[in-house]
Amino acid sequence: MVEQFAFTVDVKSVANKQIPCHPEQKMLDAFLRRGEWIPNSCNQGTCGTCKVKVLSGTVAHPPTPDSVLSYQEQEEGFVLTCQSVPTSDVVIAVPAADKPSSTGHLLRDMTATVLQMQTTATDTLTISVGIDEPLEFSAGQYVELAIPGTNDVRQYSMANPPSQSNVLEFHIRRQPGGLATDAWIFDSLTAGDAINLTGPWGDFVYDDDDDETGMILLAGGTGLAPLKSIALHALTVNPQREIHLYHGVRRSADLYDVEFWESLARNYSGVRYVPCVSREHWSGRTGYVGDAMLADFDSCRNYSGYLCGPPAMVDAGVKAFKRKRMSARRIRREKYTPAPALINA
Missing domain, CATH: 3.10.20.30 (Beta-grasp domain)
Incomplete structure:
Protein backbone atom coordinates (compact mmCIF):
# COMPACT_ATOMS: atom_id res chain seq x y z
CA MET A 1 0.00 0.00 0.00
CA LYS A 99 19.49 21.02 18.27
CA PRO A 100 19.61 17.25 18.78
CA SER A 101 22.80 15.28 19.20
CA SER A 102 21.17 12.03 18.15
CA THR A 103 18.06 10.79 16.38
CA GLY A 104 16.58 9.08 19.42
CA HIS A 105 14.15 6.18 19.14
CA LEU A 106 11.46 5.53 16.58
CA LEU A 107 7.93 6.34 17.73
CA ARG A 108 5.72 3.24 17.46
CA ASP A 109 2.13 2.14 17.89
CA MET A 110 1.86 -1.07 19.90
CA THR A 111 -0.73 -3.46 21.24
CA ALA A 112 0.20 -4.81 24.67
CA THR A 113 -1.29 -7.45 26.94
CA VAL A 114 -1.79 -6.77 30.65
CA LEU A 115 0.25 -9.39 32.50
CA GLN A 116 -0.15 -8.32 36.12
CA MET A 117 -1.92 -5.67 38.20
CA GLN A 118 -0.84 -5.22 41.80
CA THR A 119 -2.06 -2.76 44.43
CA THR A 120 1.17 -1.35 45.86
CA ALA A 121 -0.08 1.60 47.95
CA THR A 122 -3.26 3.51 48.69
CA ASP A 123 -4.91 4.19 45.32
CA THR A 124 -1.75 3.10 43.46
CA LEU A 125 -1.30 0.19 41.05
CA THR A 126 1.82 -1.30 39.52
CA ILE A 127 0.90 -2.70 36.11
CA SER A 128 3.09 -4.89 33.91
CA VAL A 129 2.29 -5.31 30.21
CA GLY A 130 3.89 -7.51 27.59
CA ILE A 131 4.64 -6.45 24.02
CA ASP A 132 5.53 -8.76 21.13
CA GLU A 133 8.40 -6.69 19.78
CA PRO A 134 10.92 -5.05 22.18
CA LEU A 135 10.54 -1.30 22.61
CA GLU A 136 13.71 0.72 22.25
CA PHE A 137 13.62 3.64 24.67
CA SER A 138 15.83 5.67 26.97
CA ALA A 139 15.54 5.40 30.74
CA GLY A 140 13.06 8.06 31.86
CA GLN A 141 10.80 8.12 28.79
CA TYR A 142 7.07 7.43 28.68
CA VAL A 143 4.32 6.03 26.46
CA GLU A 144 0.76 7.12 25.84
CA LEU A 145 -2.07 4.74 26.71
CA ALA A 146 -5.19 5.05 24.55
CA ILE A 147 -8.38 5.13 26.65
CA PRO A 148 -10.89 2.70 25.09
CA GLY A 149 -13.99 4.24 23.55
CA THR A 150 -12.48 7.76 23.48
CA ASN A 151 -9.98 9.81 21.53
CA ASP A 152 -8.07 10.54 24.73
CA VAL A 153 -4.69 9.29 25.88
CA ARG A 154 -2.77 9.43 29.14
CA GLN A 155 1.00 9.47 29.65
CA TYR A 156 2.76 6.94 31.90
CA SER A 157 6.51 6.55 32.33
CA MET A 158 8.24 3.19 32.11
CA ALA A 159 9.62 2.08 35.48
CA ASN A 160 11.64 -0.77 34.00
CA PRO A 161 15.11 -0.19 32.54
CA PRO A 162 15.62 -0.21 28.74
CA SER A 163 17.36 -3.59 29.01
CA GLN A 164 13.98 -5.11 29.94
CA SER A 165 12.15 -4.08 26.80
CA ASN A 166 9.55 -6.84 26.29
CA VAL A 167 7.70 -6.18 29.56
CA LEU A 168 6.89 -2.60 30.55
CA GLU A 169 6.10 -1.52 34.11
CA PHE A 170 3.87 1.44 34.97
CA HIS A 171 2.98 3.07 38.30
CA ILE A 172 -0.55 4.48 38.19
CA ARG A 173 -2.29 6.46 40.92
CA ARG A 174 -6.06 6.79 40.89
CA GLN A 175 -7.38 10.26 40.21
CA PRO A 176 -10.93 10.83 41.53
CA GLY A 177 -13.18 11.24 38.52
CA GLY A 178 -10.34 10.38 36.18
CA LEU A 179 -11.32 9.17 32.73
CA ALA A 180 -8.34 6.82 32.58
CA THR A 181 -8.18 5.67 36.19
CA ASP A 182 -11.64 5.75 37.80
CA ALA A 183 -13.53 4.99 34.60
CA TRP A 184 -11.18 2.35 33.19
CA ILE A 185 -7.97 1.17 34.86
CA PHE A 186 -9.22 0.92 38.44
CA ASP A 187 -12.75 0.01 37.35
CA SER A 188 -12.51 -2.70 34.71
CA LEU A 189 -8.96 -3.30 33.42
CA THR A 190 -7.75 -6.80 34.23
CA ALA A 191 -4.93 -9.21 33.42
CA GLY A 192 -5.24 -10.53 29.88
CA ASP A 193 -6.76 -7.34 28.47
CA ALA A 194 -5.24 -5.76 25.37
CA ILE A 195 -4.27 -2.08 25.50
CA ASN A 196 -2.94 0.28 22.82
CA LEU A 197 0.27 2.21 23.41
CA THR A 198 2.29 4.80 21.49
CA GLY A 199 5.87 5.66 22.36
CA PRO A 200 8.47 6.36 23.39
CA TRP A 201 8.06 10.08 24.10
CA GLY A 202 9.97 12.62 26.15
CA ASP A 203 13.48 13.94 26.72
CA PHE A 204 13.62 13.50 30.50
CA VAL A 205 16.22 10.76 30.23
CA TYR A 206 19.40 9.42 31.77
CA ASP A 207 22.39 11.37 30.46
CA ASP A 208 25.50 9.36 29.60
CA ASP A 209 27.60 12.43 30.39
CA ASP A 210 26.72 11.91 34.07
CA ASP A 211 28.55 8.57 34.30
CA GLU A 212 31.32 9.98 36.48
CA THR A 213 29.10 11.84 38.96
CA GLY A 214 26.97 10.79 41.89
CA MET A 215 23.21 11.01 41.37
CA ILE A 216 20.49 12.50 43.57
CA LEU A 217 16.96 11.53 42.58
CA LEU A 218 13.93 13.38 43.99
CA ALA A 219 10.55 11.73 43.37
CA GLY A 220 7.05 12.85 44.30
CA GLY A 221 4.37 10.13 44.34
CA THR A 222 4.36 8.07 41.14
CA GLY A 223 7.12 10.33 39.82
CA LEU A 224 9.14 7.44 41.22
CA ALA A 225 8.53 5.43 38.02
CA PRO A 226 10.99 7.11 35.60
CA LEU A 227 13.56 7.50 38.39
CA LYS A 228 13.42 3.75 39.02
CA SER A 229 14.19 3.19 35.35
CA ILE A 230 17.02 5.72 35.45
CA ALA A 231 18.55 4.26 38.63
CA LEU A 232 18.44 0.68 37.34
CA HIS A 233 19.98 1.71 34.02
CA ALA A 234 22.73 3.70 35.77
CA LEU A 235 23.61 0.62 37.83
CA THR A 236 23.93 -1.53 34.71
CA VAL A 237 26.44 1.01 33.38
CA ASN A 238 28.34 1.22 36.69
CA PRO A 239 27.35 -1.07 39.60
CA GLN A 240 29.42 1.11 41.96
CA ARG A 241 27.44 4.24 41.10
CA GLU A 242 26.51 6.52 44.02
CA ILE A 243 22.74 7.01 43.90
CA HIS A 244 20.58 8.76 46.52
CA LEU A 245 16.82 8.26 46.02
CA TYR A 246 14.39 10.46 47.99
CA HIS A 247 10.73 9.47 47.62
CA GLY A 248 8.18 11.95 48.92
CA VAL A 249 4.52 11.19 49.66
CA ARG A 250 1.85 12.71 51.89
CA ARG A 251 1.22 9.71 54.16
CA SER A 252 3.12 6.53 54.91
CA ALA A 253 0.31 4.46 53.30
CA ASP A 254 1.20 6.16 50.00
CA LEU A 255 4.72 4.73 50.00
CA TYR A 256 5.35 1.83 47.65
CA ASP A 257 8.28 -0.20 46.27
CA VAL A 258 9.84 0.13 49.74
CA GLU A 259 11.14 -3.45 49.80
CA PHE A 260 12.55 -3.05 46.29
CA TRP A 261 14.56 0.05 47.20
CA GLU A 262 15.69 -1.36 50.53
CA SER A 263 16.90 -4.49 48.73
CA LEU A 264 18.66 -2.41 46.09
CA ALA A 265 20.45 -0.46 48.84
CA ARG A 266 21.56 -3.72 50.47
CA ASN A 267 22.87 -5.15 47.20
CA TYR A 268 24.60 -2.03 45.87
CA SER A 269 26.94 -0.20 48.22
CA GLY A 270 26.43 3.17 46.51
CA VAL A 271 22.61 3.18 46.71
CA ARG A 272 20.78 5.04 49.49
CA TYR A 273 16.99 5.12 49.85
CA VAL A 274 15.22 7.87 51.83
CA PRO A 275 11.40 7.80 52.03
CA CYS A 276 9.85 11.08 53.23
CA VAL A 277 6.32 11.66 54.52
CA SER A 278 5.02 15.24 54.61
CA ARG A 279 1.60 15.10 56.30
CA GLU A 280 1.88 12.71 59.21
CA HIS A 281 4.34 11.71 61.88
CA TRP A 282 5.87 8.28 61.41
CA SER A 283 9.07 6.37 62.13
CA GLY A 284 11.06 7.79 59.18
CA ARG A 285 11.92 11.18 57.71
CA THR A 286 9.18 13.79 57.93
CA GLY A 287 8.88 16.68 55.50
CA TYR A 288 9.59 17.35 51.85
CA VAL A 289 12.24 15.65 49.73
CA GLY A 290 14.02 18.91 48.91
CA ASP A 291 14.36 19.78 52.59
CA ALA A 292 15.61 16.27 53.39
CA MET A 293 18.27 16.59 50.69
CA LEU A 294 19.34 20.00 51.98
CA ALA A 295 19.85 18.53 55.45
CA ASP A 296 21.93 15.64 54.12
CA PHE A 297 24.36 17.39 51.74
CA ASP A 298 26.88 20.12 52.42
CA SER A 299 27.44 20.50 48.67
CA CYS A 300 25.98 19.01 45.47
CA ARG A 301 28.76 20.34 43.27
CA ASN A 302 29.88 16.86 42.14
CA TYR A 303 26.40 15.40 41.66
CA SER A 304 23.77 15.31 38.95
CA GLY A 305 20.09 15.70 39.85
CA TYR A 306 16.92 14.16 38.47
CA LEU A 307 13.47 15.28 39.67
CA CYS A 308 9.99 14.03 38.78
CA GLY A 309 6.71 14.85 40.49
CA PRO A 310 4.18 17.67 40.98
CA PRO A 311 5.30 21.12 39.77
CA ALA A 312 5.69 22.63 43.26
CA MET A 313 7.86 19.74 44.41
CA VAL A 314 10.04 19.91 41.29
CA ASP A 315 10.48 23.69 41.52
CA ALA A 316 11.42 23.48 45.19
CA GLY A 317 13.84 20.65 44.46
CA VAL A 318 15.58 22.60 41.70
CA LYS A 319 16.06 25.55 44.06
CA ALA A 320 17.45 23.19 46.70
CA PHE A 321 19.96 21.72 44.24
CA LYS A 322 21.12 25.17 43.14
CA ARG A 323 21.40 26.28 46.76
CA LYS A 324 23.86 23.41 47.27
CA ARG A 325 25.79 24.50 44.16
CA MET A 326 24.74 21.80 41.73
CA SER A 327 25.48 22.88 38.16
CA ALA A 328 22.31 23.91 36.30
CA ARG A 329 23.32 21.79 33.30
CA ARG A 330 23.24 18.70 35.51
CA ILE A 331 19.68 19.25 36.74
CA ARG A 332 17.04 17.33 34.78
CA ARG A 333 13.37 17.56 35.63
CA GLU A 334 9.91 16.44 34.64
CA LYS A 335 6.71 17.87 36.07
CA TYR A 336 3.40 16.09 35.98
CA THR A 337 -0.12 17.25 36.71
CA PRO A 338 -3.27 15.09 36.77
CA ALA A 339 -5.61 15.47 33.81
CA PRO A 340 -8.88 17.23 34.66
CA ALA A 341 -11.67 15.02 35.98
CA LEU A 342 -14.01 14.07 33.16
CA ILE A 343 -16.51 11.90 34.98
CA ASN A 344 -18.44 12.31 38.18
CA ALA A 345 -16.24 11.31 41.13
Whole structure:
Protein backbone atom coordinates (compact mmCIF):
# COMPACT_ATOMS: atom_id res chain seq x y z
CA MET A 1 0.00 0.00 0.00
CA VAL A 2 1.36 3.41 -1.01
CA GLU A 3 1.57 5.89 1.85
CA GLN A 4 -0.41 9.08 1.31
CA PHE A 5 1.23 12.31 2.44
CA ALA A 6 -0.29 15.76 2.53
CA PHE A 7 2.68 18.08 3.03
CA THR A 8 6.41 18.13 3.67
CA VAL A 9 8.19 19.82 6.58
CA ASP A 10 11.67 21.04 5.67
CA VAL A 11 13.73 21.18 8.89
CA LYS A 12 16.46 23.65 7.96
CA SER A 13 18.35 23.57 11.25
CA VAL A 14 18.70 19.77 11.36
CA ALA A 15 20.86 19.03 8.31
CA ASN A 16 18.07 20.14 5.94
CA LYS A 17 15.89 17.11 6.64
CA GLN A 18 12.59 16.86 4.79
CA ILE A 19 9.86 15.09 6.74
CA PRO A 20 6.60 14.04 5.00
CA CYS A 21 3.37 14.40 7.01
CA HIS A 22 0.18 12.41 6.59
CA PRO A 23 -3.07 14.40 6.45
CA GLU A 24 -3.95 15.68 9.96
CA GLN A 25 -0.62 14.37 11.36
CA LYS A 26 1.05 16.57 13.94
CA MET A 27 4.60 17.55 13.12
CA LEU A 28 6.18 16.04 16.24
CA ASP A 29 4.53 12.70 15.55
CA ALA A 30 5.86 12.74 11.97
CA PHE A 31 9.39 13.60 13.11
CA LEU A 32 9.64 10.91 15.78
CA ARG A 33 8.17 8.15 13.60
CA ARG A 34 11.03 8.76 11.18
CA GLY A 35 13.74 8.90 13.82
CA GLU A 36 14.21 12.67 13.55
CA TRP A 37 14.56 13.92 17.12
CA ILE A 38 12.88 17.14 18.21
CA PRO A 39 12.97 18.17 21.90
CA ASN A 40 9.69 17.08 23.50
CA SER A 41 8.33 16.55 26.96
CA CYS A 42 4.61 16.76 27.83
CA ASN A 43 3.13 16.24 24.32
CA GLN A 44 0.06 18.18 25.52
CA GLY A 45 0.96 21.75 24.56
CA THR A 46 1.69 22.86 28.12
CA CYS A 47 5.48 22.88 28.48
CA GLY A 48 6.80 24.59 25.34
CA THR A 49 9.71 22.15 24.94
CA CYS A 50 8.90 21.24 21.33
CA LYS A 51 8.68 24.79 19.97
CA VAL A 52 10.06 25.55 16.51
CA LYS A 53 10.00 28.62 14.28
CA VAL A 54 7.97 28.49 11.07
CA LEU A 55 10.04 30.21 8.38
CA SER A 56 7.53 29.70 5.57
CA GLY A 57 4.24 27.92 5.03
CA THR A 58 1.26 27.55 7.34
CA VAL A 59 0.19 25.24 10.16
CA ALA A 60 -3.06 24.72 12.05
CA HIS A 61 -2.97 24.56 15.83
CA PRO A 62 -5.16 25.38 18.84
CA PRO A 63 -4.60 28.65 20.73
CA THR A 64 -1.36 28.62 22.72
CA PRO A 65 -1.31 30.25 26.18
CA ASP A 66 1.24 33.05 26.50
CA SER A 67 2.63 31.20 29.52
CA VAL A 68 3.82 28.50 27.09
CA LEU A 69 4.78 30.67 24.11
CA SER A 70 5.06 34.41 24.74
CA TYR A 71 3.10 36.78 22.53
CA GLN A 72 6.38 37.91 20.99
CA GLU A 73 7.37 34.31 20.17
CA GLN A 74 3.98 33.69 18.57
CA GLU A 75 4.30 36.87 16.49
CA GLU A 76 7.75 35.70 15.38
CA GLY A 77 6.28 32.44 14.08
CA PHE A 78 7.02 29.98 16.88
CA VAL A 79 4.62 27.03 17.23
CA LEU A 80 4.49 23.79 19.20
CA THR A 81 5.17 20.74 17.03
CA CYS A 82 3.10 18.51 19.32
CA GLN A 83 0.00 20.58 18.49
CA SER A 84 0.64 21.78 14.92
CA VAL A 85 -0.56 20.19 11.68
CA PRO A 86 0.85 21.49 8.35
CA THR A 87 -1.69 23.05 5.99
CA SER A 88 0.94 23.62 3.28
CA ASP A 89 4.56 22.69 2.71
CA VAL A 90 6.43 24.18 5.66
CA VAL A 91 10.00 25.23 6.42
CA ILE A 92 10.94 25.32 10.10
CA ALA A 93 13.99 25.96 12.27
CA VAL A 94 14.67 24.34 15.64
CA PRO A 95 16.07 26.78 18.24
CA ALA A 96 19.87 26.50 18.23
CA ALA A 97 20.12 25.53 21.90
CA ASP A 98 17.81 22.59 21.29
CA LYS A 99 19.49 21.02 18.27
CA PRO A 100 19.61 17.25 18.78
CA SER A 101 22.80 15.28 19.20
CA SER A 102 21.17 12.03 18.15
CA THR A 103 18.06 10.79 16.38
CA GLY A 104 16.58 9.08 19.42
CA HIS A 105 14.15 6.18 19.14
CA LEU A 106 11.46 5.53 16.58
CA LEU A 107 7.93 6.34 17.73
CA ARG A 108 5.72 3.24 17.46
CA ASP A 109 2.13 2.14 17.89
CA MET A 110 1.86 -1.07 19.90
CA THR A 111 -0.73 -3.46 21.24
CA ALA A 112 0.20 -4.81 24.67
CA THR A 113 -1.29 -7.45 26.94
CA VAL A 114 -1.79 -6.77 30.65
CA LEU A 115 0.25 -9.39 32.50
CA GLN A 116 -0.15 -8.32 36.12
CA MET A 117 -1.92 -5.67 38.20
CA GLN A 118 -0.84 -5.22 41.80
CA THR A 119 -2.06 -2.76 44.43
CA THR A 120 1.17 -1.35 45.86
CA ALA A 121 -0.08 1.60 47.95
CA THR A 122 -3.26 3.51 48.69
CA ASP A 123 -4.91 4.19 45.32
CA THR A 124 -1.75 3.10 43.46
CA LEU A 125 -1.30 0.19 41.05
CA THR A 126 1.82 -1.30 39.52
CA ILE A 127 0.90 -2.70 36.11
CA SER A 128 3.09 -4.89 33.91
CA VAL A 129 2.29 -5.31 30.21
CA GLY A 130 3.89 -7.51 27.59
CA ILE A 131 4.64 -6.45 24.02
CA ASP A 132 5.53 -8.76 21.13
CA GLU A 133 8.40 -6.69 19.78
CA PRO A 134 10.92 -5.05 22.18
CA LEU A 135 10.54 -1.30 22.61
CA GLU A 136 13.71 0.72 22.25
CA PHE A 137 13.62 3.64 24.67
CA SER A 138 15.83 5.67 26.97
CA ALA A 139 15.54 5.40 30.74
CA GLY A 140 13.06 8.06 31.86
CA GLN A 141 10.80 8.12 28.79
CA TYR A 142 7.07 7.43 28.68
CA VAL A 143 4.32 6.03 26.46
CA GLU A 144 0.76 7.12 25.84
CA LEU A 145 -2.07 4.74 26.71
CA ALA A 146 -5.19 5.05 24.55
CA ILE A 147 -8.38 5.13 26.65
CA PRO A 148 -10.89 2.70 25.09
CA GLY A 149 -13.99 4.24 23.55
CA THR A 150 -12.48 7.76 23.48
CA ASN A 151 -9.98 9.81 21.53
CA ASP A 152 -8.07 10.54 24.73
CA VAL A 153 -4.69 9.29 25.88
CA ARG A 154 -2.77 9.43 29.14
CA GLN A 155 1.00 9.47 29.65
CA TYR A 156 2.76 6.94 31.90
CA SER A 157 6.51 6.55 32.33
CA MET A 158 8.24 3.19 32.11
CA ALA A 159 9.62 2.08 35.48
CA ASN A 160 11.64 -0.77 34.00
CA PRO A 161 15.11 -0.19 32.54
CA PRO A 162 15.62 -0.21 28.74
CA SER A 163 17.36 -3.59 29.01
CA GLN A 164 13.98 -5.11 29.94
CA SER A 165 12.15 -4.08 26.80
CA ASN A 166 9.55 -6.84 26.29
CA VAL A 167 7.70 -6.18 29.56
CA LEU A 168 6.89 -2.60 30.55
CA GLU A 169 6.10 -1.52 34.11
CA PHE A 170 3.87 1.44 34.97
CA HIS A 171 2.98 3.07 38.30
CA ILE A 172 -0.55 4.48 38.19
CA ARG A 173 -2.29 6.46 40.92
CA ARG A 174 -6.06 6.79 40.89
CA GLN A 175 -7.38 10.26 40.21
CA PRO A 176 -10.93 10.83 41.53
CA GLY A 177 -13.18 11.24 38.52
CA GLY A 178 -10.34 10.38 36.18
CA LEU A 179 -11.32 9.17 32.73
CA ALA A 180 -8.34 6.82 32.58
CA THR A 181 -8.18 5.67 36.19
CA ASP A 182 -11.64 5.75 37.80
CA ALA A 183 -13.53 4.99 34.60
CA TRP A 184 -11.18 2.35 33.19
CA ILE A 185 -7.97 1.17 34.86
CA PHE A 186 -9.22 0.92 38.44
CA ASP A 187 -12.75 0.01 37.35
CA SER A 188 -12.51 -2.70 34.71
CA LEU A 189 -8.96 -3.30 33.42
CA THR A 190 -7.75 -6.80 34.23
CA ALA A 191 -4.93 -9.21 33.42
CA GLY A 192 -5.24 -10.53 29.88
CA ASP A 193 -6.76 -7.34 28.47
CA ALA A 194 -5.24 -5.76 25.37
CA ILE A 195 -4.27 -2.08 25.50
CA ASN A 196 -2.94 0.28 22.82
CA LEU A 197 0.27 2.21 23.41
CA THR A 198 2.29 4.80 21.49
CA GLY A 199 5.87 5.66 22.36
CA PRO A 200 8.47 6.36 23.39
CA TRP A 201 8.06 10.08 24.10
CA GLY A 202 9.97 12.62 26.15
CA ASP A 203 13.48 13.94 26.72
CA PHE A 204 13.62 13.50 30.50
CA VAL A 205 16.22 10.76 30.23
CA TYR A 206 19.40 9.42 31.77
CA ASP A 207 22.39 11.37 30.46
CA ASP A 208 25.50 9.36 29.60
CA ASP A 209 27.60 12.43 30.39
CA ASP A 210 26.72 11.91 34.07
CA ASP A 211 28.55 8.57 34.30
CA GLU A 212 31.32 9.98 36.48
CA THR A 213 29.10 11.84 38.96
CA GLY A 214 26.97 10.79 41.89
CA MET A 215 23.21 11.01 41.37
CA ILE A 216 20.49 12.50 43.57
CA LEU A 217 16.96 11.53 42.58
CA LEU A 218 13.93 13.38 43.99
CA ALA A 219 10.55 11.73 43.37
CA GLY A 220 7.05 12.85 44.30
CA GLY A 221 4.37 10.13 44.34
CA THR A 222 4.36 8.07 41.14
CA GLY A 223 7.12 10.33 39.82
CA LEU A 224 9.14 7.44 41.22
CA ALA A 225 8.53 5.43 38.02
CA PRO A 226 10.99 7.11 35.60
CA LEU A 227 13.56 7.50 38.39
CA LYS A 228 13.42 3.75 39.02
CA SER A 229 14.19 3.19 35.35
CA ILE A 230 17.02 5.72 35.45
CA ALA A 231 18.55 4.26 38.63
CA LEU A 232 18.44 0.68 37.34
CA HIS A 233 19.98 1.71 34.02
CA ALA A 234 22.73 3.70 35.77
CA LEU A 235 23.61 0.62 37.83
CA THR A 236 23.93 -1.53 34.71
CA VAL A 237 26.44 1.01 33.38
CA ASN A 238 28.34 1.22 36.69
CA PRO A 239 27.35 -1.07 39.60
CA GLN A 240 29.42 1.11 41.96
CA ARG A 241 27.44 4.24 41.10
CA GLU A 242 26.51 6.52 44.02
CA ILE A 243 22.74 7.01 43.90
CA HIS A 244 20.58 8.76 46.52
CA LEU A 245 16.82 8.26 46.02
CA TYR A 246 14.39 10.46 47.99
CA HIS A 247 10.73 9.47 47.62
CA GLY A 248 8.18 11.95 48.92
CA VAL A 249 4.52 11.19 49.66
CA ARG A 250 1.85 12.71 51.89
CA ARG A 251 1.22 9.71 54.16
CA SER A 252 3.12 6.53 54.91
CA ALA A 253 0.31 4.46 53.30
CA ASP A 254 1.20 6.16 50.00
CA LEU A 255 4.72 4.73 50.00
CA TYR A 256 5.35 1.83 47.65
CA ASP A 257 8.28 -0.20 46.27
CA VAL A 258 9.84 0.13 49.74
CA GLU A 259 11.14 -3.45 49.80
CA PHE A 260 12.55 -3.05 46.29
CA TRP A 261 14.56 0.05 47.20
CA GLU A 262 15.69 -1.36 50.53
CA SER A 263 16.90 -4.49 48.73
CA LEU A 264 18.66 -2.41 46.09
CA ALA A 265 20.45 -0.46 48.84
CA ARG A 266 21.56 -3.72 50.47
CA ASN A 267 22.87 -5.15 47.20
CA TYR A 268 24.60 -2.03 45.87
CA SER A 269 26.94 -0.20 48.22
CA GLY A 270 26.43 3.17 46.51
CA VAL A 271 22.61 3.18 46.71
CA ARG A 272 20.78 5.04 49.49
CA TYR A 273 16.99 5.12 49.85
CA VAL A 274 15.22 7.87 51.83
CA PRO A 275 11.40 7.80 52.03
CA CYS A 276 9.85 11.08 53.23
CA VAL A 277 6.32 11.66 54.52
CA SER A 278 5.02 15.24 54.61
CA ARG A 279 1.60 15.10 56.30
CA GLU A 280 1.88 12.71 59.21
CA HIS A 281 4.34 11.71 61.88
CA TRP A 282 5.87 8.28 61.41
CA SER A 283 9.07 6.37 62.13
CA GLY A 284 11.06 7.79 59.18
CA ARG A 285 11.92 11.18 57.71
CA THR A 286 9.18 13.79 57.93
CA GLY A 287 8.88 16.68 55.50
CA TYR A 288 9.59 17.35 51.85
CA VAL A 289 12.24 15.65 49.73
CA GLY A 290 14.02 18.91 48.91
CA ASP A 291 14.36 19.78 52.59
CA ALA A 292 15.61 16.27 53.39
CA MET A 293 18.27 16.59 50.69
CA LEU A 294 19.34 20.00 51.98
CA ALA A 295 19.85 18.53 55.45
CA ASP A 296 21.93 15.64 54.12
CA PHE A 297 24.36 17.39 51.74
CA ASP A 298 26.88 20.12 52.42
CA SER A 299 27.44 20.50 48.67
CA CYS A 300 25.98 19.01 45.47
CA ARG A 301 28.76 20.34 43.27
CA ASN A 302 29.88 16.86 42.14
CA TYR A 303 26.40 15.40 41.66
CA SER A 304 23.77 15.31 38.95
CA GLY A 305 20.09 15.70 39.85
CA TYR A 306 16.92 14.16 38.47
CA LEU A 307 13.47 15.28 39.67
CA CYS A 308 9.99 14.03 38.78
CA GLY A 309 6.71 14.85 40.49
CA PRO A 310 4.18 17.67 40.98
CA PRO A 311 5.30 21.12 39.77
CA ALA A 312 5.69 22.63 43.26
CA MET A 313 7.86 19.74 44.41
CA VAL A 314 10.04 19.91 41.29
CA ASP A 315 10.48 23.69 41.52
CA ALA A 316 11.42 23.48 45.19
CA GLY A 317 13.84 20.65 44.46
CA VAL A 318 15.58 22.60 41.70
CA LYS A 319 16.06 25.55 44.06
CA ALA A 320 17.45 23.19 46.70
CA PHE A 321 19.96 21.72 44.24
CA LYS A 322 21.12 25.17 43.14
CA ARG A 323 21.40 26.28 46.76
CA LYS A 324 23.86 23.41 47.27
CA ARG A 325 25.79 24.50 44.16
CA MET A 326 24.74 21.80 41.73
CA SER A 327 25.48 22.88 38.16
CA ALA A 328 22.31 23.91 36.30
CA ARG A 329 23.32 21.79 33.30
CA ARG A 330 23.24 18.70 35.51
CA ILE A 331 19.68 19.25 36.74
CA ARG A 332 17.04 17.33 34.78
CA ARG A 333 13.37 17.56 35.63
CA GLU A 334 9.91 16.44 34.64
CA LYS A 335 6.71 17.87 36.07
CA TYR A 336 3.40 16.09 35.98
CA THR A 337 -0.12 17.25 36.71
CA PRO A 338 -3.27 15.09 36.77
CA ALA A 339 -5.61 15.47 33.81
CA PRO A 340 -8.88 17.23 34.66
CA ALA A 341 -11.67 15.02 35.98
CA LEU A 342 -14.01 14.07 33.16
CA ILE A 343 -16.51 11.90 34.98
CA ASN A 344 -18.44 12.31 38.18
CA ALA A 345 -16.24 11.31 41.13
